[in-house]
Amino acid sequence: MTVHFCVHDEGDSAGVVVVEGIKSGQTLNGWIMDQDRMIEFPAKSDIPIGHKVAIKAIAKGDTIIKYGVDIGKAVADIGAGEHLHVHNVKTKRW
Template sequence: MSRPQLLVHDHEDNVGVVVVEDLAAGTEMLCVVTADNSDFRLTAKADIPIGHKVALKAMKAGDTVTKYGEDIGRMIADVAVGDHVHVHNCKTKRW
């Protein structure tokens, strides 16, 4: 198996984390679910920096973002599968 470009912690997550430098738009990523070491493929729709998130499913503004099987915030803009998810379209629910 080649090296993964995206890690997903739990099957309930709707975002994964980029784990390589310089991920380019159009890259068909190898995505690994760390809960059971299963994998799948997903195409990045934008250039996405290491440590940033990628949408695993389409989400609308107001939807809950789930990572590590936990609620980590809410979308403030719509995203499609493979879109970049970060502070420009995702915010904490704390404030």
């Protein structure tokens, strides 16, 4: 089974895509490292390698957690399988 994205802990809201060419509609397999288990859901966006994918629904204003760290807040509602990037996540620094 191909691993498409990695997540540090099941409490995270984002995973990192580790393969090229993720396309909307494709079934994604993700590895949750701390629990050593797999999760699966469809991609809702094309997502480049190295970019983030939402692994659960995130409401506008919610904190985004990646590798156990607060990386910003959602500026729009985001569904599981959507691309997380500058269009829907902003830093809390300013």
